[in-house]
Amino acid sequence: xxxAIDAFTILCVCGGLxxxxxxxIALLRFPDTLTRLHALTKADSLGLGLIVLGxxxxxxxFLAAAKLILIWAIAQLGGATLSQLIARIAAIENSKP
Amino acid sequence: xxxxxxxxxxxxxxxxAVAGYAIGARESFASVVAxxxxxxxLALVWVRLSAVDVALTEAAIGSGVTGALLIGAAAKVGEGxxxxxxxxxxxxxxxxxxxxxxxxxxxxxxxLSLPEKAPTLAPLAAEHLPSTGLGNPVTAVxxxxxxxxxxLESVVLVFAVVGVWTFASDRDWGGRPESPGKDRPEQxxxxxxxxxxxxxxxVGVHLVWTGATEPGGAFQGGTVLAAAWILVMAAGLRxxxxxxxxxLRFALIGGPALFLGVGVAGFALAKAFLAYPExxxxxxxxxxxxxxxxxxxxxxxLLALGAPGRKGHP
Numbered sequence: 001x002x003x004a005i006d007a008f009t010i011l012c013v014c015g016g017l018x019x020x021x022x023x024x025i026a027l028l029r030f031p032d033t034l035t036r037l038h039a040l041t042k043a044d045s046l047g048l049g050l051i052v053l054g055x056x057x058x059x060x061x062f063l064a065a066a067k068l069i070l071i072w073a074i075a076q077l078g079g080a081t082l083s084q085l086i087a088r089i090a091a092i093e094n095s096k097p
Numbered sequence: 098x099x100x101x102x103x104x105x106x107x108x109x110x111x112x113x114a115v116a117g118y119a120i121g122a123r124e125s126f127a128s129v130v131a132x133x134x135x136x137x138x139l140a141l142v143w144v145r146l147s148a149v150d151v152a153l154t155e156a157a158i159g160s161g162v163t164g165a166l167l168i169g170a171a172a173k174v175g176e177g178x179x180x181x182x183x184x185x186x187x188x189x190x191x192x193x194x195x196x197x198x199x200x201x202x203x204x205x206x207x208x209l210s211l212p213e214k215a216p217t218l219a220p221l222a223a224e225h226l227p228s229t230g231l232g233n234p235v236t237a238v239x240x241x242x243x244x245x246x247x248x249l250e251s252v253v254l255v256f257a258v259v260g261v262w263t264f265a266s267d268r269d270w271g272g273r274p275e276s277p278g279k280d281r282p283e284q285x286x287x288x289x290x291x292x293x294x295x296x297x298x299x300v301g302v303h304l305v306w307t308g309a310t311e312p313g314g315a316f317q318g319g320t321v322l323a324a325a326w327i328l329v330m331a332a333g334l335r336x337x338x339x340x341x342x343x344x345l346r347f348a349l350i351g352g353p354a355l356f357l358g359v360g361v362a363g364f365a366l367a368k369a370f371l372a373y374p375e376x377x378x379x380x381x382x383x384x385x386x387x388x389x390x391x392x393x394x395x396x397x398x399l400l401a402l403g404a405p406g407r408k409g410h411p
Contacts, residue, residue: 077293085285
């Protein structure tokens with residue numbers, strides 16, 4: 001049983017790391033602000049989400065797990081708002097001649 | 098073993114690289130962003146050194162508050178509000194660089210000349226921990242053994258706010274500082290300003306409460322509360338307060354004043370300045386921390402807002 005849980009954790013965390021890695025590569029390679037933002041939001045949402053999901057079964061107790069989920073939720077909220085704000089500024093800059 | 102060593106090594110290299118970039122970056126904004134990342138990395142370094150209290154403070158004050166102050170400063174410099182002649186800038190940079198190099202060399206020398214077994218008060222601090230009623234030795238040092246340092250720190254914050262206020266022109270004195278946000282804030286920011294502050298208050302209070310037994314404390318909690326306040330103002334939901342408001346000034350000095358009052362009362366209750374009555378330490382410390390947190394939050398928020406004035410009238 002523990003083996004299955006550990007395997008689940010390793011699988012999820014590796015998946016999360018994969019999304020962070022591709023996000024970082026895309027951040028360096030993509031041509032403009034909006035596409036780079038697109039890449040970053042994937043890393044933030046899926047990468048962090050998968051890492052938190054993978055760590056959940058390793059938590060001792062409900063409170064620790066709830067804190068992890070809360071951290072993920074706050075990161076989602078902050079990330080989504082920030083990318084909106086940056087995208088709006090980028091759109092204004094782009095529309096200038 | 099090797100895995101954690103590899104992690105520590107890459108963390109150290111990354112921290113130094115980001116620090117180098119923060120110094121070398123041409124644009125002040127890029128430099129500030131690098132400085133904030135550097136603060137977060139430094140917090141991770143403190144975690145690796147098992148100094149979680151220091152890590153929290155570094156992340157909250159070193160990276161968060163200082164970062165916010167520097168972004169504001171960079172924006173003002175970018176507007177051309179501050180501009181020194183080229184020769185003055187060159188000399189200033191040279192002096193700053195020399196001073197920083199001297200400081201680094203001084204710290205390195207002091208560190209390397211430490212005896213093999215560094216003198217430590219840690220066993221003594223741990224031994225007397227039960228008498229404070231606390232579980233976190235760092236909080237015991239800050240609010241019991243060396244309470245006078247913390248008292249002075251909290252007073253320094255009040256002086257810092259007064260110092261910032263002195264930059265106001267006579268005409269603006271008694272007015273409100275500029276709002277940290279735009280005149281018409283973006284809708285997503287307003288949404289965040291409505292939904293995040295309740296969570297911020299919860300986390301801030303939690304950090305103070307848990308500080309008695311686990312890493313956390315008044316400065317870390319106060320910073321989170323200040324951040325929630327600044328977010329509310331940046332989102333345009335509340336205006337910055339007038340610096341003449343009586344409640345504001347009372348809130349600013351309330352924490353240090355209570356701390357000082359308890360300290361003086363110590364003469365009568367426990368026969369020494371800043372001594373707590375036997376067996377009631379924890380209650381006293383919690384009350385002081387609660388008041389300090391509130392005052393620290395107000396002070397940090399006011400520092401981030403800056404002197405009263407209007408846009409275009411620096």
